Amino acid sequence: MQLFRGLSGFSLTPTDAEGRVQADLLGRLLQRIQAAGVDSLGLLGSTGGYAYLALAERQRAVRAAVEAVGGQMPIIVGVGALRTDEALALARDARKAGADGLLLAPVSYTPLTQEEAFQHIAAVAEAGELPLCIYNNPGTTKFIFGEDLIARLALVPNIAAIKMPLPADGDFAGELARLRARTPDGFAIGYSGDWGAAEALLAGGDAWYSVVAGLLPVPALKLLRAAQAGDAAEVRRLDAAFQPLWHLFREFGSFRVMYVIAELLGLCQLEPPRPILPLAGEVRPRVEAALQGL
């Protein structure tokens, strides 16, 4: 099991316009990820639109995922919720349903203090009784993790990993060295932000939590394996082919672009949950061109 190491592919969660999960379609998307040999599945992450789904629909998605790929690849389930009691309930339910790991972002409305985030995450880790990855995603949660908080959380039972955003200064090696010095051996430090994955992996990051691998697992895995083999030239060659797509991810947000990719691949014709708008028609040929380079 490569939980929290290697390539984690984050899937969209197909729903109808009312937010009901389309379980069969979800299962098919996950089987594609599994068939490519990706190390783990990221279910109900930001790409999976977890924040836009009712709790019962999130629980249905977990059951559909376990049915489709359970036992064949580790399933990491996002259990973030505004209320601690809801996050606890989601974590317990995910374990009961057969998830292998949890992913938890400190989503908030009233900005959280470091202590509030600590208590929230520690409570979910205890209740979930599964390995948990801290989801550090200031782009969506606006919560800034201090390194003191990360060091403190890394000592909590069940907390096994962190998913970091790309460092603003691009200094992956420096950040990894600082975090490694303050966290126990075996605590896994991975990165999200697909356009920075190549450098994150070459600097020694333990995992790539990848949006693109949810729909294009084959080229993403090729890049990851080249990094694991220490072949920097090959990593950069593969990353260069992704550049037009990375550009679109940064311009429009990967969540919006993924819906276009899914349609262009003939997998599903869906729209993101409103208020998120589908990308305008004129962006479509640019996504098509970006895919052709891969």
Added chain:
Amino acid sequence: MQLFRGLSGFSLTPTDAEGRVQADLLGRLLQRIQAAGVDSLGLLGSTGGYAYLALAERQRAVRAAVEAVGGQMPIIVGVGALRTDEALALARDARKAGADGLLLAPVSYTPLTQEEAFQHIAAVAEAGELPLCIYNNPGTTKFIFGEDLIARLALVPNIAAIKMPLPADGDFAGELARLRARTPDGFAIGYSGDWGAAEALLAGGDAWYSVVAGLLPVPALKLLRAAQAGDAAEVRRLDAAFQPLWHLFREFGSFRVMYVIAELLGLCQLEPPRPILPLAGEVRPRVEAALQGL
């Protein structure tokens, strides 16, 4: 009716630990605000913890408010939700239940574009069929309203007002002049951020959307009436008495401090919804001292 003008007092929403609204207690809190003669009630704003309540509980809170103070003071109901369909449902329900106005923040997980916020807010304004106040609160939503977007929204039917955060540069007069030049006559521009209210009102802001007026409506109303009378010296004298409380609001967040005030006033002994933690015991004497100056 002074909807979106004058003093709007924002109430806490008392709940039990599971997030069930305590309707009787809520009614009593609202009657205190009404008895003080405050111009409008802000129900289910940030202070009311709307983001932490299930939709059904929010609907129960509206019914309890209408029962307690409906027809005696205008009730403005916060209808923000991550999904547009949920915000539409809340807006329709609030009108049916007897609300007088709506307050809508573009809460988000995936950061919204200006166009997404426009379509979201315009859809709620149309469905709600009540005067709507745009809730511009980057501290919680992280959404930044461009002035172009405000100008565009101000032309949408039913959109009657905006609740602004305190300007970073403190230039209320400049901001009000710019916004007034780009919005129709009668479009009301008010402010939240209690510690900036005195200057906002003296500069000509139409409303003070006040946290403190939810529990201390009498001194807040005195300040507001002095501003309406153009008595700057009296406004500043009254504001000075609030300074120790403003300091605590800025240090700990007004949401957390309000729970302590409610307890010190003997109104209720409640805790904020987790993950928000109750303030530590050592802060309590400071809140007590701040109240004694009022």
